[in-house]
Amino acid sequence: MLLKPFTSLTSLTVVLPQENIDTDQIIPARFLTTTSKKGLGDAAFYDWRYNNEGRLRNDSPLDGFDRKSHQILVAGSNFGCGSSREHAPWALLGFGFQAVISSDIADIFKSNALKNGLLPVAIDAKAHRELLASPGAEVTIDLETQTVSFGDGWNCVFEVEAFARRCLLDGVDPMGYLLDRIPEIRRFEERAH
Amino acid sequence: MTSAQSLFDKLWQSHVVVEETAEAPAVLFIDLHLIHEVTSPQAFTVLKERRLRVRRPDLTLATLDHSTPTLPPDAKGKLPYATKDAERQVNALIENSRKHEIQLFDLDDPRRGIVHVIGPELGATQPGKTIVCGDSHTSTHGAFGALAFGIGTTEVGHVLATQCVLQRKPKSMRINFDGRLAAGVTAKDMALAMIAEIGADGGQGSAIEFAGAAVGDLSMEGRMTLCNMSIEAGARFGMVAPDDKTFAWLEGREMAPQGDDWKRALENWKSLPTDADAAFDREITIDASAISPMITYGVSPDAAAPVDGAQPETTTVSAREAAEYMNFDEGALFSTNKVDRVFIGSCTNSRLSDLRAAAEIMRGRRVRDGVTALVVPGSEAVRRAAEEENLHNVFKAAGAEWRLPGCSMCIAMNGDAGKPGELVVSTSNRNFVGRQGKGVRTVLASPATAAASAIVGYIADPRKYLVEKGARADVA
Numbered sequence: 106m107l108l109k110p111f112t113s114l115t116s117l118t119v120v121l122p123q124e125n126i127d128t129d130q131i132i133p134a135r136f137l138t139t140t141s142k143k144g145l146g147d148a149a150f151y152d153w154r155y156n157n158e159g160r161l162r163n164d165s166p167l168d169g170f171d172r173k174s175h176q177i178l179v180a181g182s183n184f185g186c187g188s189s190r191e192h193a194p195w196a197l198l199g200f201g202f203q204a205v206i207s208s209d210i211a212d213i214f215k216s217n218a219l220k221n222g223l224l225p226v227a228i229d230a231k232a233h234r235e236l237l238a239s240p241g242a243e244v245t246i247d248l249e250t251q252t253v254s255f256g257d258g259w260n261c262v263f264e265v266e267a268f269a270r271r272c273l274l275d276g277v278d279p280m281g282y283l284l285d286r287i288p289e290i291r292r293f294e295e296r297a298h
Numbered sequence: 299m300t301s302a303q304s305l306f307d308k309l310w311q312s313h314v315v316v317e318e319t320a321e322a323p324a325v326l327f328i329d330l331h332l333i334h335e336v337t338s339p340q341a342f343t344v345l346k347e348r349r350l351r352v353r354r355p356d357l358t359l360a361t362l363d364h365s366t367p368t369l370p371p372d373a374k375g376k377l378p379y380a381t382k383d384a385e386r387q388v389n390a391l392i393e394n395s396r397k398h399e400i401q402l403f404d405l406d407d408p409r410r411g412i413v414h415v416i417g418p419e420l421g422a423t424q425p426g427k428t429i430v431c432g433d434s435h436t437s438t439h440g441a442f443g444a445l446a447f448g449i450g451t452t453e454v455g456h457v458l459a460t461q462c463v464l465q466r467k468p469k470s471m472r473i474n475f476d477g478r479l480a481a482g483v484t485a486k487d488m489a490l491a492m493i494a495e496i497g498a499d500g501g502q503g504s505a506i507e508f509a510g511a512a513v514g515d516l517s518m519e520g521r522m523t524l525c526n527m528s529i530e531a532g533a534r535f536g537m538v539a540p541d542d543k544t545f546a547w548l549e550g551r552e553m554a555p556q557g558d559d560w561k562r563a564l565e566n567w568k569s570l571p572t573d574a575d576a577a578f579d580r581e582i583t584i585d586a587s588a589i590s591p592m593i594t595y596g597v598s599p600d601a602a603a604p605v606d607g608a609q610p611e612t613t614t615v616s617a618r619e620a621a622e623y624m625n626f627d628e629g630a631l632f633s634t635n636k637v638d639r640v641f642i643g644s645c646t647n648s649r650l651s652d653l654r655a656a657a658e659i660m661r662g663r664r665v666r667d668g669v670t671a672l673v674v675p676g677s678e679a680v681r682r683a684a685e686e687e688n689l690h691n692v693f694k695a696a697g698a699e700w701r702l703p704g705c706s707m708c709i710a711m712n713g714d715a716g717k718p719g720e721l722v723v724s725t726s727n728r729n730f731v732g733r734q735g736k737g738v739r740t741v742l743a744s745p746a747t748a749a750a751s752a753i754v755g756y757i758a759d760p761r762k763y764l765v766e767k768g769a770r771a772d773v774a
């Protein structure tokens with residue numbers, strides 16, 4: 106089974122400078138009672154975007170723009186900390202984001218994001234500060250060369266785990282990869298269990 | 299060449315199906331897969347779409363905990379679900395378990411409870427095992443010398459279909475707690491002190507082994523509390539080497555090995571602890587004797603300080619915003635903050651020893667007027683044991699509510715939640731904005747500190763009650 110490949114993305118940024126944005130902010134727990142992935146985009150950052158009466162506040166940096174042209178989220182450090190809920194990347198994707206840039210991104214969020222085609226991009230602190238200071242900038246993320254660039258000759262590199270990168274570039278699906286390993290798994294089971 | 303190995307190295311090595319390379323992560327075999335209603339439905343959907351079966355239902359256990367009500371059913375036997383969706387989610391797991399022949403601890407099962415409480419209770423959690431669950435606090439099971447970690451829903455699907463996950467070996471870290479804990483200081487306080495020291499991302503990308511005299515001294519329950527909180531320091535794995543306490547806990551439990559199998563298992567388990575010269579990527583030492591009862595004062599678990607202290611000065615924008623959200627004044631003693639609600643529960647602190655610690659403080663006293671206190675046992679087994687000791691009556695006499703087992707206010711998705719602006723002293727693991735309900739301000743603490751705060755109506759130091767213990771009759 107092939108997934109949609111991800112090679113490069115050019116889009117405008119949305120900036121959330123807060124540090125330690127945790128998965129409870131990205132998708133509050135009360136929206137986790139769903140049994141599908143549908144509709145989670147509407148609940149992304151719900152408590153930041155809606156007031157106590159459930160009305161859109163309109164003053165949050167997450168509203169008032171065209172989502173199709175703003176697919177890159179630039180967030181403060183330690184983004185995605187907290188829970189293992191995959192609802193967090195599902196919600197961000199549902200909202201319209203295709204990539205998240207921060208100076209560091211929590212492990213389990215990163216791994217969940219990569220499995221769903223949301224690219225987590227961790228860049229050095231200086232480059233991060235510059236992007237944080239430029240909301241709405243047009244930024245290009247190139248997965249082939251592992252670089253982020255914007256404006257005049259500004260660019261920086263980022264790391265991606267090699268296998269996840271391959272999977273994204275080629276649209277390979279990890280489940281298929283694991284299913285191909287069933288003979289080895291069977292041998293392991295016979296040996297050890 | 300045989301080189302010295304850590305507990306973690308041994309656990310990892312013995313489960314590698316396909317070695318890690320530069321191009322691909324290791325394929326790691328999983329001995330125990332725990333599932334619950336929130337992070338499994340979409341994984342079962344993937345199985346269905348791809349026409350796959352669960353490969354090893356015999357290594358899979360299911361429980362209902364996150365969305366389940368903690369209030370009893372009505373006269374017609376209907377449970378008070380928070381929403382239709384919550385009920386649908388519970389039913390989806392019941393249905394999926396039946397279809398794939400997975401053992402489920404259903405709503406009426408005397409073994410049901412929070413996933414990380416029941417694994418050890420049943421003896422399913424054992425040294426040397428790899429254990430995963432679609433829940434970040436799976437690190438709890440590391441207390442038994444298991445390699446236990448949280449996974450996402452895609453990986454839940456991988457494990458259901460292949461009994462394996464793709465995983466790169468993380469860096470290793472050892473945290474030594476030297477010395478002995480002072481009276482009134484608990485594993486929860488150790489965890490909060492550790493996170494305050496290394497930061498909420500201090501363990502990022504690492505597997506942590508907790509060692510040292512103070513860890514050896516901890517009961518199995520205490521070790522579970524400590525390993526549970528590893529994730530709040532950014533680490534996916536936390537573990538403690540198995541010892542006689544571990545073996546004593548497991549012996550005779552329903553799913554633990556029996557007879558000759560037990561003897562064989564024991565031999566194997568005794569070979570697991572870290573070799574003398576094993577190397578770690580990082581090692582730190584914390585003086586356990588210097589730890590006080592701790593609370594958190596911000597919206598990240600590393601914003602933790604001794605309960606008898608004061609709100610620190612803020613130096614960063616984030617800290618200032620956190621202090622504003624908490625509505626704690628700079629320089630003011632923590633004990634000047636009025637408490638609205640107290641929650642004693644969650645996979646961090648809902649075991650019998652936790653309830654005993656809370657009951658000891660509540661016995662013969664009253665929860666302060668205006669404070670709502672909720673005591674939620676971690677499992678049906680904990681509930682029964684606590685009721686046999688009459689703890690439920692201690693709580694009720696104090697004016698606290700005694701509920702049915704579940705995650706409850708730890709994640710506040712079953713309807714148990716605080717109201718906007720309320721200050722909640724909670725024995726759970728996360729003080730994130732809105733975690734316990736929109737606009738709720740959470741203070742993390744041990745069961746003793748939570749119970750003391752319920753009595754006083756302000757954030758309170760539990761040691762005061764230990765001192766007064768001898769003269770209890772004089773205390774209102």
Ligand code: SF4
Nearest residue numbers: 435644645705708709
């Ligand atoms: S008690 Fe809290 S942390 Fe533990 S499993 Fe339930 S929701 Fe997760």
